[in-house]
Amino acid sequence: MAEIQAPVPGTFYHRPAPDQDPYKAAGDAVAAGETIGLVEVMKTFIEVKAEAAGTFKGYVADNESPVTAGAVLAEIDA
Amino acid sequence: MTLEIVSPGLSTTIQDLGRPGYFHLGIPEGGAMDRLSLRAANLLVGNPEDAACLEAVFMGPEIRFGADMVVAVAGATMPMTLDGAAVDGWTSFEVKKGQTLKFGFLTEGARLYIAVAGGIDTPPDLGSRATYPIGALGGIEGRAVAAGDVLPVGQGTGKAGRTVAPELRRMPGRPAELRVLPGLYWHRITEAAQESFFADEWTVAAEADRMGYRFKGGRPLEFVEREQPFGAGADPSNIVDGCYSYGSIQVPGGTEPIVLHRDAVSGGGYFTLGAVISADMDLIGQLQPNTPVRFVRVDMEEALAARRDQVAMLDKIRGALA
Numbered sequence: 130m131a132e133i134q135a136p137v138p139g140t141f142y143h144r145p146a147p148d149q150d151p152y153k154a155a156g157d158a159v160a161a162g163e164t165i166g167l168v169e170v171m172k173t174f175i176e177v178k179a180e181a182a183g184t185f186k187g188y189v190a191d192n193e194s195p196v197t198a199g200a201v202l203a204e205i206d207a
Numbered sequence: 208m209t210l211e212i213v214s215p216g217l218s219t220t221i222q223d224l225g226r227p228g229y230f231h232l233g234i235p236e237g238g239a240m241d242r243l244s245l246r247a248a249n250l251l252v253g254n255p256e257d258a259a260c261l262e263a264v265f266m267g268p269e270i271r272f273g274a275d276m277v278v279a280v281a282g283a284t285m286p287m288t289l290d291g292a293a294v295d296g297w298t299s300f301e302v303k304k305g306q307t308l309k310f311g312f313l314t315e316g317a318r319l320y321i322a323v324a325g326g327i328d329t330p331p332d333l334g335s336r337a338t339y340p341i342g343a344l345g346g347i348e349g350r351a352v353a354a355g356d357v358l359p360v361g362q363g364t365g366k367a368g369r370t371v372a373p374e375l376r377r378m379p380g381r382p383a384e385l386r387v388l389p390g391l392y393w394h395r396i397t398e399a400a401q402e403s404f405f406a407d408e409w410t411v412a413a414e415a416d417r418m419g420y421r422f423k424g425g426r427p428l429e430f431v432e433r434e435q436p437f438g439a440g441a442d443p444s445n446i447v448d449g450c451y452s453y454g455s456i457q458v459p460g461g462t463e464p465i466v467l468h469r470d471a472v473s474g475g476g477y478f479t480l481g482a483v484i485s486a487d488m489d490l491i492g493q494l495q496p497n498t499p500v501r502f503v504r505v506d507m508e509e510a511l512a513a514r515r516d517q518v519a520m521l522d523k524i525r526g527a528l529a
Contacts, residue, residue: 134312135312136217136266136312137217137265137266137313138265138313138495138496138497139265139413139496139497140413140496140497169413170217170265170413170496171217171218171264171265171413171414171415171416172413172414172416173217173218175217195496195497197313197495197497198265198266198312198313198314198495199311199312199313199314
């Protein structure tokens with residue numbers, strides 16, 4: 130299992146926009162380098178990417194929750 | 208001598224102690240958000256205190272060195288490695304030509320100051336190398352550094368193994384306490400608002416950058432009723448345009464205080480209830496989003512005493528590294 134961590138502190142979003150679906154749902158395939166969420170900080174949205182390919186297990190951090198750098202955001206079964 | 212930016216992090220800019228003297232023309236002083244950490248980083252590598260460093264926020268850059276040199280990183284706490292071997296913050300170390308410095312996840316604070324002996328030697332604008340992107344001044348063509356940038360480094364005399372003692376590394380507490388001197392427009396908010404501003408716990412909002420830090424979560428501030436002055440906007444938080452100082456706190460609509468920081472505008476049409484004292488401005492530069500913050504009321508005497516304490520701390524660092 131691989132953990133995806135927040136690159137920067139900020140607010141974590143599961144969705145690319147409020148009216149769209151989350152990037153991933155449990156069971157979805159994830160490619161290496163694929164975006165699974167966004168962290169907003171300093172008026173900037175930073176894409177959170179999976180380092181390795183696998184099957185999406187689920188989000189660990191809630192949508193729109195505050196996160197610190199290094200916090201686990203989601204898990205992937207490699 | 209040079210160093211190369213392999214990856215820039217989130218926003219890494221060249222900063223020094225800024226370009227005072229142009230604020231009346233709308234050009235901010237700029238420079239390091241945490242001036243004490245920049246000075247300490249420079250002293251660690253034997254530089255003049257105002258030499259240019261890299262300021263990296265929330266995320267470290269990856270740097271490859273084009274020559275042997277002496278480096279020190281002060282400010283935020285972030286694990287770092289030189290060609291895979293851990294190196295300590297707040298301590299000078301030698302790097303060899305071709306070695307790469309990388310950073311892990313931020314653990315405390317917000318901004319790193321990466322100093323190299325000899326200083327970053329990009330051309331100054333208006334007497335400073337500090338990057339001011341909105342005005343396209345300083346740095347490299349007025350912008351943050353980017354992958355592939357090769358930065359010139361001056362000739363240094365620094366030595367490895369110098370360190371700043373932990374008690375001289377000033378970081379905000381939790382909650383962070385920011386001391387505030389009420390100002391010219393303090394009378395515009397009600398007594399209840401004057402009390403709640405200092406009583407409430409605020410948190411750093413996502414909209415926090417070199418221009419200003421926004422805070423949320425406290426009760427809205429109520430304004431004293433007035434007749435709208437000629438030339439002022441209709442909102443009770445509007446004034447006839449006035450000057451802003453560094454550290455001044457505007458509260459548009461009475462909801463979310465914004466503390467103006469190094470790259471702030473010099474004036475505008477919002478009232479400012481007071482200012483964060485100069486001694487605590489560096490602490491703001493080390494605040495992460497969502498950090499709890501209390502504003503603490505001080506008077507002018509206390510503000511000046513705090514400034515003297517800050518200078519005394521700097522003198523201790525100077526003495527230890529002399």
